[in-house]
Amino acid sequence: MQATPLEKLRVYLRGEYVGALTSDSGTLSFAYDGAYCEKKDAPKLSVSLPIQKETFSHHAAAPFFSGLLPDGDVRKHLAKHLKLSPENIFGLLEAVGGDCAGAVSLYKEHDLLNNTTNPTYKVLSDTEAAEILSSLNHRPFLVGEEGIRMSGAGAQDKLMVSFVGKKIALPTGQTPSTHIIKPPIKGAENSVQNEFFCMRLAQKIGLPAPDTKILYVDQNPYYCVTRYDRETNETGEVARLHxxxxxxxxxxxxxxxxxxxxxxxxxxxxxxxxxxxxxxxxxxxxxxxxxxxxxxxxxxxxxxxxxxxxxxxxxxxxxxxxxxxxxxxxxxxxxxxxxxxxxxxxxxxxxxxxxxxxxxxxxxxxxxxxxxxxxxxxxxxxxxxxxxxxxxxxxxxxxxxxxxxxxxxxxxxxxxxxxxxxxxxxxxx
Incomplete structure (x- = not known):
């Protein structure tokens, strides 16, 4: 009987190759790249995954990488759309792991990152934006859209976007998103205004909290928050923060x-x-x-x-x-x-x-x-x-x-x- 070949995803941190996530019939392992381990003060992926040359087992690696994906019903909807099991961490990340929370990106072995810093976007018309935002529960993270691989943790529907002028835009390729838009939570009346109020109140009393706003698309309110895990340098280039x-x-x-x-x-x-x-x-x-x-x-x-x-x-x-x-x-x-x-x-x-x-x-x-x-x-x-x-x-x-x-x-x-x-x-x- 022929053995199932190992599958690998290259793991990047702020665009730098750090190691490989391997799946052996669903059993995961992660190993830092040898050259990366030799770097002085190389950033670790996680407190739970410190820099080491030894390979991390499924038990050690799976919680971190699963945490890059949504959970609850959003993960179930995503998996159903991809015809995968919700427990298939590797398969889900292969589909949507290009723009995750923090600075982690995952790509197939042949999809090597290029070093270009030129951002690319798909700018949406008002009609397109309204259609996409109103259908996130059916198509999480626009899975399957050409050039778009995004993931977000949590159990809420959301869309990772940028803004080109005042237009909502979808980052494509390796371009990082800068904002997250969340539609109203089903069964939680006025959840958009609720979260907006609570986040603004946190800011008012001096707690660290990102900027938020209520965004109206086709006269419907959406919660919009600036990503704190992104930073813009003096030339306007957006970079991921881990x-x-x-x-x-x-x-x-x-x-x-x-x-x-x-x-x-x-x-x-x-x-x-x-x-x-x-x-x-x-x-x-x-x-x-x-x-x-x-x-x-x-x-x-x-x-x-x-x-x-x-x-x-x-x-x-x-x-x-x-x-x-x-x-x-x-x-x-x-x-x-x-x-x-x-x-x-x-x-x-x-x-x-x-x-x-x-x-x-x-x-x-x-x-x-x-x-x-x-x-x-x-x-x-x-x-x-x-x-x-x-x-x-x-x-x-x-x-x-x-x-x-x-x-x-x-x-x-x-x-x-x-x-x-x-x-x-x-x-x-």
């Missing part, structure tokens, strides 16, 4: 992103940051920024703040906590009144069941003093209380951004703020 989400760094496959599914806990996420800080790769302040983000998600009622919605960003040999993204008040869509967070705080998924003691225990579990936890809670509460009303009024006064969802979000923030205030009152008892 990043990986916490699941990839923690060696967790994307289907296990929720703690309730044996995914990462907040303690594991903070421990990851502690490791990067102790290594000298990441500034210590990022741990406090992450804590602010956790508290912010509690206040806005974001029950989808799982480990794939936090990332490490790599730039010039240094690591930082990536800007926050996918911030959404999911609590307003909760039908049974039992809002749950994606990751527990001292054993609690439901913030309304917590006490001051739980916050103190949480502080101890992540290695910070109770007094610092108190200060962090007070700071985020004060900052959100100061900025939320003004943002609400500003967005309501603009016909391009007004939405009834803001009042619902404000109600959630008021309720959660009140609960946290009560917990702080008993801090010293």
């Amino acid at each position: 990043q990986e989400d916490f699941c990839q760094a923690l060696h967790i496959p994307p289907e296990l992103k929720y703690e309730n599914d044996s995914g990462p806990s907040l303690e594991a996420c903070f421990n990851l940051l502690d490791q990067r800080i102790r290594s000298g790769s990441m500034p210590g302040k990022d741990k406090l920024t992450f804590l602010y983000g956790v508290i912010f998600n509690v206040l806005i009622g974001n029950g989808d703040a799982h480990a794939k919605n936090f990332s490490i960003l790599y730039r010039n040999g240094a690591e930082t906590l990536a800007p926050f993204y996918d911030l959404l008040c999911t609590e307003i869509y909760n039908k049974n009144g039992k809002f749950r967070m994606a990751m527990k705080i001292d054993g609690h998924y439901m913030p309304h069941t917590m006490s001051a003691r739980n916050w103190k225990n949480f502080a101890a579990s992540i290695g910070i003093a109770p007094s610092l936890m108190h200060k962090a809670l007070r700071k985020v509460i004060n900052d959100v209380s100061r900025e939320a009303t003004g943002l609400y009024l500003d967005l309501h006064s603009d016909t391009g951004t007004t939405s009834p969802v803001y009042e619902k979000i404000m109600g959630v923030i008021a309720s959660n703020t009140q609960e946290l205030e009560l917990q702080l009152l008993t801090w010293d008892t």
Whole structure:
């Protein structure tokens, strides 16, 4: 019986060849290129895939590479369109792995990258843009479109684009995209305005968050965010920045992103940051920024703040906590009144069941003093209380951004703020 030949994809980081992903009848392995390993300070693909000459097994490689693909129903739709299994990581990346989150690109062995820096685009008419955006649930990432190979993590439909003037454009060939457009989430009324509000509020209180806008195409609203994993130099050339989400760094496959599914806990996420800080790769302040983000998600009622919605960003040999993204008040869509967070705080998924003691225990579990936890809670509460009303009024006064969802979000923030205030009152008892 003839053996099935090995399949290989060349893996690039910011356009530089770093190694090969191999599939042996679906069993993956990854090996860094020998010459790349010899380079001084060669960037690693992942915390979970450090530079080494030995080959990484399927168990080691699969979580990272699977994390470059969408998950949930989007992956199922993508796989169905390609007539592949959703578990066929190699086959899916072969089809769509040209423009992934961060700076990773995958190409067949004979599709060698060229060194041209001239970007190429397919500029869309308004009609074309409307047709594509309205049909993403049927054709994820425009799979099969000539010259387009894009992938995005997460369980939401989305389209990676650039803008040529004011026109939406699809990057072709090796051109990186600069923005992500997301249509409304089915079953989540006014999700576009919801995410826009929460992301703008994060910016208002000083949390790192990319620029966003509500984009109207054929009079329908779409959520549009500037990619933080892209940078433009002084000549206008767009380059990819490497990043990986916490699941990839923690060696967790994307289907296990929720703690309730044996995914990462907040303690594991903070421990990851502690490791990067102790290594000298990441500034210590990022741990406090992450804590602010956790508290912010509690206040806005974001029950989808799982480990794939936090990332490490790599730039010039240094690591930082990536800007926050996918911030959404999911609590307003909760039908049974039992809002749950994606990751527990001292054993609690439901913030309304917590006490001051739980916050103190949480502080101890992540290695910070109770007094610092108190200060962090007070700071985020004060900052959100100061900025939320003004943002609400500003967005309501603009016909391009007004939405009834803001009042619902404000109600959630008021309720959660009140609960946290009560917990702080008993801090010293």
